[in-house]
Amino acid sequence: MATRRIERRLRPTSRAIGLVVVGVLLAAAAVVFGRGELLALGGFLVALPLVAFVLRLIWRPRLEAVRTIYPTTLAVGDRMRVVTEVRNRSLIALEPSSYLDLLPGAEPSSIGGVLPAIGSRLNRNEDKRRRRVAYGVDSMRRGVHEVGPLFFDNADGLGLTRRVLKIGEATEVEVWPRVAELPAMSVPSGKSGGEVEAGVAQSGDSDDVLTRDYRRGDPLRRIHWRATAHAGELRVRQEEHHAEDTSVVILDTSGTAAAEEPKAPLTLVDLMNEQAAPAHAIDAEFELAVSLAASVLARFHRFGYETELFETHAGLDGDTESTRTPSEEALESVMRRLMLTQPDSTAGERREACAEVVDDISRVARTPVVYVHRNLAGDGLTAIRSLSAMAAPALALIVSAKPVPRATLTSFTDAGWNVAVYSPARAKPFTPLLELEATA
CATH class of the missing domain: 4.10.860 (DNA Excision Repair, Uvrb; Chain A)
Structure with missing residues (x-):
């Protein structure tokens, strides 16, 4: 409508x-x-x-805005700071006006307010010719968003006329999936292949450890200060493993089981944004599944594994290519892929590609395989479950807001999968509801 x-x-x-x-x-x-x-x-x-x-x-007001955003790349749940300086370039002053900075997914109360009067350019006081709009938001949704433009609801002093002024241009920001620390996830150290390139902190003590260069996102508690002083640059503790070790993460991108996705409630932001697409409610299960996949990838990468991400459905162009990240590179490319990925629509626009995924993984030596499961069923799910024979270990993370049928759990454990169940309805969604070990 x-x-x-x-x-x-x-x-x-x-x-x-x-x-x-x-x-x-x-x-x-x-x-x-x-x-x-x-x-x-x-x-x-x-x-x-x-x-x-x-x-x-x-006499139409002439305003200009300069916007500063920090950071322009963030994760879901991170706080973003926006500061916009508004200057009046016209010969007339601007009356006090309510404002709204267009930012989909944010609460209007955090991005709107009332701005005091702005003096004309003839005013000698610089501070009265400009005003600052500043706010912070931590409710950004995953994806690429535009902050702005800034809107003023301006009325004259007598309240006889009003207009909405559009000030400035939009600034693009990227919101990556949230990365959380997953408890009790077993990551093997590997038993074959050449050792990863790592420095040894020769401190003269008996507690020599493997270290590597600091990477963005490494916790400060892992910094090895003696190795840092010796090398002249930040070094962090490196768990011993082997460079040829590759970890695989498979994300279930099947469509939701609902017949029709509910529409999100109409907001003031929707009314102001004349180019916005029809709003949809957030698929909490899929968002949690994406965050789990990102968290697993980050954990493997932190241990020095080469990571590879697969999706159960091909892209709209039919492409089934995975995203591989060497251990020495940042996870930027795979995080951008997860930032943009969406579940298959009810029209089935994305072709199921589980057989191709299994074929690609089967060419790799035994490796850790983590499968994030939502709604996949039929032959595709059977193909994915068969990967346990070539995985070491095989871990299934099942995401569901409803109780998971016992038959679903046993189908994984009997096939040799360790299972952890997560629910977006919980206050702590990254803490598993249930953990089961493989019986096969």
């Missing part, structure tokens, strides 16, 4: 319309009763809104 957008052009307020109506009635009464003072008063009431409207048409 088409949304009625907020009018932005200059328009009279209900007060102005009321004055015109009263003025016309007074003029009519003056003619009937022959009272000249009523005619003068009626003419004044009619002329006042008209003059105000014409003057506002002639």
Whole structure:
């Protein structure tokens, strides 16, 4: 259904319309009763809104905005700081106005407010010719978003006319999936292949450890200060493993079981954004599944594994290519892929590619395989379960807001999978509801 957008052009307020109506009635009464003072008063009431409207048409405020955002790349749940400086370049001052910085997914209370009057460019006081809008948000959704433009709901001093002013341009920000520490996930150290390139902290003590260069995202508690002082750059403790070790993560991108995805409630941001697509409610299960996949990849990468991400469904172009990240590189590319990935639609636009995924993984030596499961069923799920024969270990993370049937759990454990169940309905969604060991 088409949304009625907020009018932005200059328009009279209900007060102005009321004055015109009263003025016309007074003029009519003056003619009937022959009272000249009523005619003068009626003419004044009619002329006042008209003059105000014409003057506002002639003198339009000229504002410019400079926006600073930190950071421009963040994860779901991180706090983003936005500071916008607004300057008045016109000859007339701007009355106090309510503002809204367009930011989908944020609460209007955190991105809107009332800005004091801004002096004209003739004002000698620099501080009165500019105002600052600053706020922080931590409710950004996964994906690529645009912050801005800034909107002002501006009315004249008498409240007879109002217009919505669009100030500045949009700034793009990237919101990556949330990465959390997953408890009790077993990661083997590997038994074959050449050792990963790592430095040994020769401190002269008996507690020599393997170290490597510091990477963005490494916790400060893992910094090895003696090795850092010796090397002249930050070094962190490196768990011993082997460079040829590869870890595989498979994300279930099958569509939701619901017949129709519910629409999100209409917000003020939706009304202001005339180019917005129809809003959809967040698929909490899929968002948690993506975050689990990102968290597992980050954990493997922290241990020095080469990581590889597969999805159970091909892209819209039919591509089934995985995203491989060597241990010495950052996870930027795979995080961007997870930032943009979406579940298959009810129309089945994405082709199921489980057989191709299994074929690709089967060419790799025994390796840790983590499968994040949601709604996949049938032959595709059977193919994925068969990977336990070539995995060491095989771990299935099942995401469901509802109780998982016992048959589903046993189908994994009997096939040789360790199982952990997660629910987005919990206060701590990254803590498993249930953990089961493989029985095969």
